[in-house]
């Protein structure tokens with residue numbers, strides 16, 4: 001069967017990753033979590049002390065941008081692809097609330113986006129890729145055969161994210177998770193560089209009242225229409 005590329009965009013914690021991973025598994029495609037790449041750059045900057053309450057030391061970050069190497073490595077034990085930052089597995093560390101709190105600021109820097117987008121486009125050139133993020137259907141893969149824009153009500157999204165953190169044994173406060181999510185939506189949608197917008201040819205998927213199985217069914221139906 002002909003391989004296509006699938007772009008999944010949408011707000012934070014709408015289950016983009018869950019759907020993207022399920023699609024990749026069902027179709028035998030490669031899954032790329034582009035949010036993980038912005039999170040890895042943020043972790044690097046936090047560790048170097050370039051992010052403080054007073055802002056981001058943008059000059060230092062840009063001077064060292066070429067020192068940041070991000071890859072994905074398949075972990076046969078978990079069957080999942082994990083994020084590697086300069087040789088270190090940071091899959092867990094990049095999910096920390098501290099990273100979540102600052103990642104939108106890092107993702108708003110055009111030079112950072114340029115670097116990560118070119119990496120993402122090199123991967124997409126292979127076809128058979130499911131990529132999720134904020135600018136995939138608009139900037140990274142404007143030619144993707146299938147574009148999905150995901151959304152869900154904010155309270156539902158915050159509850160999902162909170163449950164995810166608790167399940168991982170991480171201390172979490174629902175109100176803080178909710179505030180972080182709404183603030184990230186605002187920053188992601190209003191930034192100048194590649195803001196989060198629905199591509200005109202993207203299909204809207206509101207999964208507020210859908211189970212992961214139901215949303216997969218919807219998306220697989222769309223794939224079948226495109227790959228008869």
Ligand code: DC
Pocket residue numbers: 012013034035036038039103104107108132133134135136184188
């Ligand atoms: O999907 P996520 O929550 O892991 O993404 C982390 C942040 O990175 C989010 O605030 C928006 C940003 N991001 C982006 O600007 N462009 C992408 N393609 C992916 C993520």
